[in-house]
Amino acid sequence: MEYKIALIPGDGIGPEIVAEAKKVLDRVCEKYSHKFSYTEVLLGGASIDAHGVPLTEEAIAQAKASDAVLMGSIGGDAKTSPWYKLEPSKRPEAGLLAIRKALNLFANLRPAYLYNELRDACPLRDEIIGDGFDMIIVRELTGGLYFGARKTTEENGVRTAVDTLSYNENEIRRIAIKAFEIARKRRNKVTSVDKANVLDSSRLWRSVVEDVAKDYPDVTLEHMLVDNCAMQLVRDPKQFDVILTENMFGDILSDEASMVTGSIGMLSSASLNETKLGLYEPSHGSAPDIAGQNKANPIATILSAAMMLRYSLDLDKEADAVEAAVQKVLTEGYRTGDIMSDGCKLVGTREMGDLIADAI
Amino acid sequence: MEYKIALIPGDGIGPEIVAEAKKVLDRVCEKYSHKFSYTEVLLGGASIDAHGVPLTEEAIAQAKASDAVLMGSIGGDAKTSPWYKLEPSKRPEAGLLAIRKALNLFANLRPAYLYNELRDACPLRDEIIGDGFDMIIVRELTGGLYFGARKTTEENGVRTAVDTLSYNENEIRRIAIKAFEIARKRRNKVTSVDKANVLDSSRLWRSVVEDVAKDYPDVTLEHMLVDNCAMQLVRDPKQFDVILTENMFGDILSDEASMVTGSIGMLSSASLNETKLGLYEPSHGSAPDIAGQNKANPIATILSAAMMLRYSLDLDKEADAVEAAVQKVLTEGYRTGDIMSDGCKLVGTREMGDLIADAI
Ligand SMILES: CC(C)[C@H](C(=O)O)[C@@H](O)C(=O)O
Ligand SMILES: CC(C)[C@H](C(=O)O)[C@@H](O)C(=O)O
Numbered sequence: 001m002e003y004k005i006a007l008i009p010g011d012g013i014g015p016e017i018v019a020e021a022k023k024v025l026d027r028v029c030e031k032y033s034h035k036f037s038y039t040e041v042l043l044g045g046a047s048i049d050a051h052g053v054p055l056t057e058e059a060i061a062q063a064k065a066s067d068a069v070l071m072g073s074i075g076g077d078a079k080t081s082p083w084y085k086l087e088p089s090k091r092p093e094a095g096l097l098a099i100r101k102a103l104n105l106f107a108n109l110r111p112a113y114l115y116n117e118l119r120d121a122c123p124l125r126d127e128i129i130g131d132g133f134d135m136i137i138v139r140e141l142t143g144g145l146y147f148g149a150r151k152t153t154e155e156n157g158v159r160t161a162v163d164t165l166s167y168n169e170n171e172i173r174r175i176a177i178k179a180f181e182i183a184r185k186r187r188n189k190v191t192s193v194d195k196a197n198v199l200d201s202s203r204l205w206r207s208v209v210e211d212v213a214k215d216y217p218d219v220t221l222e223h224m225l226v227d228n229c230a231m232q233l234v235r236d237p238k239q240f241d242v243i244l245t246e247n248m249f250g251d252i253l254s255d256e257a258s259m260v261t262g263s264i265g266m267l268s269s270a271s272l273n274e275t276k277l278g279l280y281e282p283s284h285g286s287a288p289d290i291a292g293q294n295k296a297n298p299i300a301t302i303l304s305a306a307m308m309l310r311y312s313l314d315l316d317k318e319a320d321a322v323e324a325a326v327q328k329v330l331t332e333g334y335r336t337g338d339i340m341s342d343g344c345k346l347v348g349t350r351e352m353g354d355l356i357a358d359a360i
Numbered sequence: 361m362e363y364k365i366a367l368i369p370g371d372g373i374g375p376e377i378v379a380e381a382k383k384v385l386d387r388v389c390e391k392y393s394h395k396f397s398y399t400e401v402l403l404g405g406a407s408i409d410a411h412g413v414p415l416t417e418e419a420i421a422q423a424k425a426s427d428a429v430l431m432g433s434i435g436g437d438a439k440t441s442p443w444y445k446l447e448p449s450k451r452p453e454a455g456l457l458a459i460r461k462a463l464n465l466f467a468n469l470r471p472a473y474l475y476n477e478l479r480d481a482c483p484l485r486d487e488i489i490g491d492g493f494d495m496i497i498v499r500e501l502t503g504g505l506y507f508g509a510r511k512t513t514e515e516n517g518v519r520t521a522v523d524t525l526s527y528n529e530n531e532i533r534r535i536a537i538k539a540f541e542i543a544r545k546r547r548n549k550v551t552s553v554d555k556a557n558v559l560d561s562s563r564l565w566r567s568v569v570e571d572v573a574k575d576y577p578d579v580t581l582e583h584m585l586v587d588n589c590a591m592q593l594v595r596d597p598k599q600f601d602v603i604l605t606e607n608m609f610g611d612i613l614s615d616e617a618s619m620v621t622g623s624i625g626m627l628s629s630a631s632l633n634e635t636k637l638g639l640y641e642p643s644h645g646s647a648p649d650i651a652g653q654n655k656a657n658p659i660a661t662i663l664s665a666a667m668m669l670r671y672s673l674d675l676d677k678e679a680d681a682v683e684a685a686v687q688k689v690l691t692e693g694y695r696t697g698d699i700m701s702d703g704c705k706l707v708g709t710r711e712m713g714d715l716i717a718d719a720i
Contacts, residue, residue, distance in 0.1 A: 093557040123488050123594055145525065150560040160528040161564035165505060168520040195608070197453040200510040204521035230612045231619035234483055234594060248555070252590045252612055259591035 002035045003313055006066040011045040011092065012286025013296035013349075014072025020298035020353030021070060021305040024325075027357040028309070028318050039066065043099060044074030044092030054095025060102045068312035069103075069279040070305055073286035100141050105271035105279055106171070107178045108139040108250065109307070112237075112257035112267060117330045120341050122262035128236065135240035136186070137257055138179040139250025141271055143171045144201070146247045167201045167246065172208040174274070179244035180216040189220045189241035193229045193249055205246060226253070233257055258283050265297030265338040268304035270311055278312045280304040294348035297336040299326055302356055325359035362395045363673055366426040371405040371452065372646025373656035373709075374432025380658035380713030381430060381665040384685075387717040388669070388678050399426065403459060404434030404452030414455025420462045428672035429463075429639040430665055433646035460501050465631035465639055466531070467538045468501040468610065469667070472597075472617035472627060477690045480701050482622035488596065495600035496546070497617055498539040499610025501631055503531045504561070506607045527561045527606065532568040534634070539604035540576040549580045549601035553589045553609055565606060586613070593617055618643050625657030625698040628664035630671055638672045640664040654708035657696040659686055662716055685719035 007022070009015035022038070029036055041062045047054050063069050074092045099105075114122055114132045122129055148164030176192070183190045192209045194202035206223055213221040224232065226249045232239060233256050245253060258264045267283035282300030290296055303326060310319035334355055335344040347355065367382070369375035382398070389396055401419045408414050423429050434452045459465075474482055474492045482489055508524030536552070543550045552569045554562035566583055573581040584592065586609045592599060593616050605613060618624045627643035642660030650656055663686060670679035694715055695704040707715065 123484050125483055125485055128483050146558055152560050152564060158529050159564055161560040163525040163559045163561050165523040169518050196448055198506055199523045200512050200521040201523050204512060204519055227611045227615040230616040234619045251587045255587040256590040259594045
């Protein structure tokens with residue numbers, strides 16, 4: 001089959017890790033007789049440097065005309081990038097929020113999985129890790145505080161800033177459905193996280209989630225307050241299967257969960273809408289300090305490409321093959337610097353990409 | 361000296377642990393020739409059971425007429441307490457928010473300290489703990505999403521819920537000053553946590569904090585995004601001295617930090633206003649499952665009483681004596697069940713209170 005993929009190399013280590021993901025996809029094409037055509041799209045710092053804004057209409061059109069968008073990382077080096085002189089709200093982050101909105105990517109999926117080979121990198125004690133943990137955060141991505149009205153005013157010389165957290169039933173229902181559908185393919189448990197003892201939006205969240213749960217009698221639903229969830233991720237991450245939550249809580253909890261695995265260089269993510277189109281990117285940042293040094297771990301991006309094969313292109317077998325190749329290379333003891341440990345073989349970004357491509 | 365203390369035993373284990381704190385304070389009075397008079401005040405479930413509401417005007421007046429308020433924990437057992445039939449926004453939590461507002465308790469201080477004797481209870485690996493960590497979260501407590509306007513409306517059968525996050529300069533300045541003053545008495549570092557790449561309120565927060573920092577050239581200020589902070593607390597808690605943040609982020613991060621110590625039964629908290637009056641309570645909850653069984657750890661409440669001596673009554677020597685007594689009893693190997701480990705001596709709530717009182 002033929003597929004059109006929009007590639008956003010981005011800033012920092014972005015171009016290097018995307019190149020390795022492309023290498024792996026080329027191998028998939030060869031082995032399974034597909035054809036992927038790529039269009040390079042600018043976002044974030046790279047777009048500001050070229051066009052003065054973090055996201056252009058043209059870039060949105062290119063993304064929409066594709067079957068999927070594969071991204072490196074945006075952000076770059078605050079000290080050297082020309083865009084850093086822009087005020088914070090106009091910086092690369094703004095491009096990321098804009099593309100999420102433009103493509104209506106309301107469902108952000110972030111797996112937090114502990115590879116058995118990488119247990120030593122996990123900051124938690126062995127007793128807590130137990131047999132390992134494997135959860136996925138389903139974060140609402142186009143509502144809440146991120147997209148509500150905001151303004152800063154001044155009265156009698158005193159500035160006041162206001163942001164708005166708003167959710168309607170439909171927004172909550174569609175993300176809840178995603179979470180329950182995913183739970184069905186996993187261990188049948190959804191933990192819905194909110195702050196229902198304080199927020200109206202959380203009380204609505206809870207009631208809509210309970211309503212959706214009625215259609216999934218095979219899935220266990222539990223509610224957890226966000227402060228408690230931040231504790232439980234450290235105390236006993238094994239308890240979680242699918243965590244469902246709103247945008248800002250999801251931002252905080254998914255980063256915490258990825259650090260709890262100890263190997264953020266391994267963690268992929270997908271941002272989906274109601275169609276097949278999705279945006280796939282590693283959970284980690286653009287690490288400008290090691291950019292261009294063949295040191296970055298490309299695995300999170302390669303696993304994001306695997307998610308792309310699965311969710312946007314319906315190529316499950318191919319996705320399985322990529323994930324199995326990553327597992328094989330880890331089992332053989334190859335490691336980039338960020339996940340290196342005693343007795344393993346240290347390799348660079350390109351070598352890791354070669355090894356995984358060859359293992360397919 | 362004579363002091364008036366309002367006591368809020370609260371729900372669950374609250375009455376038991378407050379009794380032990382009182383025992384320790386009695387010993388302080390005896391040794392240092394002070395006189396404390398106590399008024400019992402109802403809040404939360406206990407107040408709902410007695411008066412139908414979680415906080416009465418009379419309770420507020422009693423608290424205001426005191427030099428300090430010492431509290432157990434509120435919340436009780438969802439299954440057996442009569443107040444559980446109230447809708448969530450009218451439950452005990454509402455009493456807690458109301459008393460914070462009524463007493464203008466804008467500064468919530470929550471130390472997260474790892475006792476060397478309790479390293480084994482810490483969920484983090486030894487390499488990460490290193491020589492231990494000792495931070496304090498300074499959380500803004502009377503603004504932000506907790507106290508902004510909120511409403512739920514319905515249009516064409518679709519409900520929408522809105523909460524408002526608002527801060528003005530004055531609210532930010534006074535909490536920032538608290539954080540910098542505290543940092544001066546500690547290791548001279550403030551980490552201000554916000555989401556300035558998304559929120560207007562965070563951008564205002566950042567600019568006001570920078571302004572305040574100019575008066576504290578001896579204190580190092582660093583800004584950190586909230587998602588990154590949630591990661592750093594797990595990755596390297598040693599890096600933090602004082603964490604300064606707004607209400608909701610502080611709720612999440614302080615619970616995460618307390619769990620990172622592994623001994624939440626040890627952690628105290630203080631909520632202060634511009635006067636000397638403050639409210640002191642353990643960081644943990646009301647643990648209804650072990651209520652009335654002489655099992656609860658009273659140390660967090662006893663250490664909260666020590667904070668009360670220090671911040672509201674200006675009795676530093678006495679506060680030091682209580683903290684030293686806790687340290688001595690730990691060193692001698694006495695433990696309640698929650699912090700028990702091999703080779704230590706298991707004691708109940710009352711015995712722990714006796715031991716600490718005797719050690720003064
Ligand atoms: C860069 C930032 C705006 C973004 C977010 O907060 O959503 C990032 O932290 C993420 O999680 O993708
Ligand atoms: C009970 C709840 C309203 C409260 C809060 O969120 O502030 C609690 O979690 C706390 O941290 O004191």
